Amino acid sequence: MAECLATGEVPEVLFWVGCAGSFDDRAKKITKAIARILNHCDVSFAILGQEESCTGDPAKRAGNEFLFQMMAMQNIQVLNGYEVKKIVTGCPHCFNTLKNEYPSLGGQYEVVHHTQLINELIQEGRITLQGGGAFQGKKITFHDPCYLGRGNGEYEAPRALIQKLDAELVEMKRSRANGLCCGAGGAQMFKEAEPGNKEVNIERTEDALATNATVVAAGCPFCNTMLTDGVKHFEKENQVIVKDVAELIAEAADL
Numbered sequence: 001m002a003e004c005l006a007t008g009e010v011p012e013v014l015f016w017v018g019c020a021g022s023f024d025d026r027a028k029k030i031t032k033a034i035a036r037i038l039n040h041c042d043v044s045f046a047i048l049g050q051e052e053s054c055t056g057d058p059a060k061r062a063g064n065e066f067l068f069q070m071m072a073m074q075n076i077q078v079l080n081g082y083e084v085k086k087i088v089t090g091c092p093h094c095f096n097t098l099k100n101e102y103p104s105l106g107g108q109y110e111v112v113h114h115t116q117l118i119n120e121l122i123q124e125g126r127i128t129l130q131g132g133g134a135f136q137g138k139k140i141t142f143h144d145p146c147y148l149g150r151g152n153g154e155y156e157a158p159r160a161l162i163q164k165l166d167a168e169l170v171e172m173k174r175s176r177a178n179g180l181c182c183g184a185g186g187a188q189m190f191k192e193a194e195p196g197n198k199e200v201n202i203e204r205t206e207d208a209l210a211t212n213a214t215v216v217a218a219g220c221p222f223c224n225t226m227l228t229d230g231v232k233h234f235e236k237e238n239q240v241i242v243k244d245v246a247e248l249i250a251e252a253a254d255l
Contacts, residue, residue: 001046001048013044013045013086014046016047018055024225030090033244040126054071055094059071076105089114092145093147096148113154114245115158118246129166133252136167137168138213140168140248141170141217143216143223148219162248173207180203182222209236214239214240215240215248216243218243
């Protein structure tokens with residue numbers, strides 16, 4: 001964004017990369033897939049780079065409202081300084097926080113999740129899929145991220161993208177509004193599990209494996225990590241792959 005400002009360019013969209021998308025090696029691949037799609041569709045976008053910091057979601061969910069507001073105000077100052085209007089995120093946690101928590105602190109933006117934006121681009125004919133590519137005819141199940149599904153009511157966009165792959169979309173017994181958390185939300189990603197007889201991600205992976213799908217699609221870097229760990233727990237890495245919806249589209253369109 002700093003470079004755009006220097007040249008007088010006003011990007012159409014700010015891509016909010018997020019902490020996972022910036023620092024987690026697995027999530028970086030999702031970030032690159034989203035960037036390849038945006039570039040392919042000639043969507044003018046920019047990132048904040050070093051000026052982007054955590055939205056404050058984990059701090060807020062862990063109960064530290066003071067720290068959350070400090071982080072949010074810092075981000076809002078940067079975003080408003082660049083007169084940002086539209087933001088796309090690769091993470092439902094960032095999506096939810098920017099969309100629903102920032103307005104009351106002075107941050108008013110149009111915020112979309114990457115599956116929503118990619119779905120719009122396909123509807124506009126800006127991406128053409130070659131008959132589903134590598135995923136044609138495969139069984140794919142989609143895990144609803146909590147903050148995309150129940151939190152913001154978006155169930156259709158990711159499913160519409162999977163169906164564009166000419167794949168068979170199979171639903172888990174708990175899906176959409178009845179979906180089960182992967183176990184990482186509410187800052188649980190960063191702490192040890194509480195006493196119990198089973199990890200949440202193991203329970204959720206059982207739901208995914210019960211569909212006999214060969215691809216588990218996710219729309220969140222946290223969910224991706226938890227489901228990947230679950231598949232490894234059951235030693236099914238050679239039979240089942242976990243991919244973000246953006247990665248499926250980028251691979252099918254050969255980007």
